[in-house]
Amino acid sequence: MKENIYSRSRRRTPWTDKTSVTPLESFLDNHAAEEYSHRHPHISDTRESEFLNTFEPSGCPYCGKERYKRFGYLRTGLRRYRCLECGKTFTILTGTLFENHKQPISEWIDTCLELFSEQSFEAISKANRKAYNTTRYWIDKIFLALRGTQDGIMLSGNVYLDETYLKVIKRDVERRSDGKEYRGISRNQICIGIAYDGIHVYCCILGHGKPSQKSVFERFKDHIALGSTLIHDKEKAHKKLVQELELKSMEYDSKGLKGVPDSENPLDPINRRCYELQRPHAAASWLQQR
Numbered sequence: 001m002k003e004n005i006y007s008r009s010r011r012r013t014p015w016t017d018k019t020s021v022t023p024l025e026s027f028l029d030n031h032a033a034e035e036y037s038h039r040h041p042h043i044s045d046t047r048e049s050e051f052l053n054t055f056e057p058s059g060c061p062y063c064g065k066e067r068y069k070r071f072g073y074l075r076t077g078l079r080r081y082r083c084l085e086c087g088k089t090f091t092i093l094t095g096t097l098f099e100n101h102k103q104p105i106s107e108w109i110d111t112c113l114e115l116f117s118e119q120s121f122e123a124i125s126k127a128n129r130k131a132y133n134t135t136r137y138w139i140d141k142i143f144l145a146l147r148g149t150q151d152g153i154m155l156s157g158n159v160y161l162d163e164t165y166l167k168v169i170k171r172d173v174e175r176r177s178d179g180k181e182y183r184g185i186s187r188n189q190i191c192i193g194i195a196y197d198g199i200h201v202y203c204c205i206l207g208h209g210k211p212s213q214k215s216v217f218e219r220f221k222d223h224i225a226l227g228s229t230l231i232h233d234k235e236k237a238h239k240k241l242v243q244e245l246e247l248k249s250m251e252y253d254s255k256g257l258k259g260v261p262d263s264e265n266p267l268d269p270i271n272r273r274c275y276e277l278q279r280p281h282a283a284a285s286w287l288q289q290r
């Protein structure tokens, strides 16, 4: 593990490497160790196998056949099966994301709740007694698992469309020749397109700075049904999309709606989705670091 401030173990204390410690240091170490094991339980302590054993496999994950028999248990208490066709052994987790998992599922649940709450990586890492990079690694895994989940989304009926921006992280900020930052919407902003039909949300990155007609069209053309009604602001970049998908366009001047109560604002449904994306959570900071 790299020895920098962000990736140091949360178990270490300044006297971890000392050969003799004072009673206070020892007391604090014990407390830290208890807290750590509370945060990082062994799978067998969480009773997750008991829970997983309530599921019955639909078939052998290797050959797909339904002829199998129970075949004892793993060390974790998870039930094992043996296929009567291909002879392979498997568990309910074989072929899933949780096959060979080292972290208890309950810890994944806690981490997901935290990662999608309004906390920073640093705060989550500290609270969970995890190294900063471990938290980064976990969210990478979650996004990998989520990759492709939007592919089949097709919005229809009244479809709201808008863009929102997240600033790039400090390291990536580009400056003008006089050293000052660009003002307004610039290449230092990641543009995220959001479409919503009252049921599903479809989000995508449209690029840096203001979106183009081409990027909006390309990213949304397979996710908005032909002939839908597009409810949006007067953004010119939506033009090609409206034309090509033969959308009925209902445009509102978002500036003119400033001060209008949410309940009377026709763009309120999409404004809310943008707001959700803007909340300062770890998922947003993950996006900014890509």
Ligand SMILES: [Zn+2]
Pocket (backbone or CB within 6 Å): 060, 061, 062, 063, 064, 065, 083, 084, 085, 086, 087, 088
């Ligand atoms: Zn089989």
